[in-house]
Amino acid sequence: MRYELHYWPSIQGRGEFVRLALEEAGADYLDVGNAPEDEGLGIPAMEDYLQGKQTHRPPFAPPFLKAGDEVVSHVANILQYLGPQLDLVPPDEESRFWVHGLQLTITDLTAEAHDVHHPVAISLTYEEQQDEARRRAKAFAGERIRTYLSYFERVLGYNPAGDTWLVGERRSYVDLSLFQVVAGLTYAFPNAMRRLAPEIPRVLAVAERVAALPNIAAYLASSRRLPFSENGIFRHYPELDPA
Structure with missing residues (x-):
């Protein structure tokens, strides 16, 4: 198909x-x-x-x-x-619901990351809501990123098959999504992610593992992988990510 x-x-x-x-x-x-x-x-x-x-x-x-x-x-x-x-989920129904639930958590995180630079309205530009964005970024970078990524750090520790992947013994689509979140947050909030790195070694290891998968590595090196920018979800505004 x-x-x-x-x-x-x-x-x-x-x-x-x-x-x-x-x-x-x-x-x-x-x-x-x-x-x-x-x-x-x-x-x-x-x-x-x-x-x-x-x-x-x-x-x-x-x-x-x-x-x-x-x-x-x-x-x-x-x-x-x-x-x-696509063989990107375990075969048993219980694990599939677990993967789906983790993906929904990433959906929530992604929405919060977007709302940092558009905390008032999507119809307004970032510049029109910059003061509110600063307040939102302080809470997001200082609290919410840690809340979400430390949760995934614990999930990796709970996996009976080991902490290589989030669910079971093989990568699933939620591992790929966790990689994308780590990459996006590292682009948008490099200082915050640098401070948090010692607390989430398993999460960062999964991100590296996904990036090294042959098909993903080829994609990341290709023109099909569009760059992060200040038009997407994960945007880097230095004033929102103080050192």
């Missing part, structure tokens, strides 16, 4: 969590948002789905995935759908 990933062009954003799963599995997929509009792709093709022209169950927003006749939206939902197909 050829998958079609629909997400906004030129940024990693939430779509990157899905890209990492597709890349690690070596799946055949089309990144619709980054494809040429003159070939019937790009944003116009994506908007046809959002406006209900291509499906009677339109998604609220990207990312969404088209797989055959199915359209699946929301990152955690998409990864729960793809996990068994």
Whole structure:
């Protein structure tokens, strides 16, 4: 099956969590948002789905995935759908629910990271809410990053199969997502992450392990891996990450 990933062009954003799963599995997929509009792709093709022209169950927003006749939206939902197909989740149902729950926790963390630079309204620019962003960043960088990543540090310690991966003996899609979160937070809050590093050695080891997976390493070295920027979820504003 050829998958079609629909997400906004030129940024990693939430779509990157899905890209990492597709890349690690070596799946055949089309990144619709980054494809040429003159070939019937790009944003116009994506908007046809959002406006209900291509499906009677339109998604609220990207990312969404088209797989055959199915359209699946929301990152955690998409990864729960793809996990068994791409062999990125353990075979037993209990573990699959556990992986999904961990992914939902990453969804919460990602939302909080986004709201640091847009704490008042998405419709306002960062500059229009910079004072509020400073207050939000102080709490996020000083408290919430530690709260989330120390939780995943404990989860790794609880894994009966060892602390190599979050669930079971093999990597699952939530390990890939944890890598993306660590990479994004390191870009956005390098000082905060440097201070926290001694407390989360297992989490950082998983991130390094994911980056070294052959398919992921090839993807990270390719032009398909879009860079972090101040247009995505994880944004680096020095004033929000004091030394």
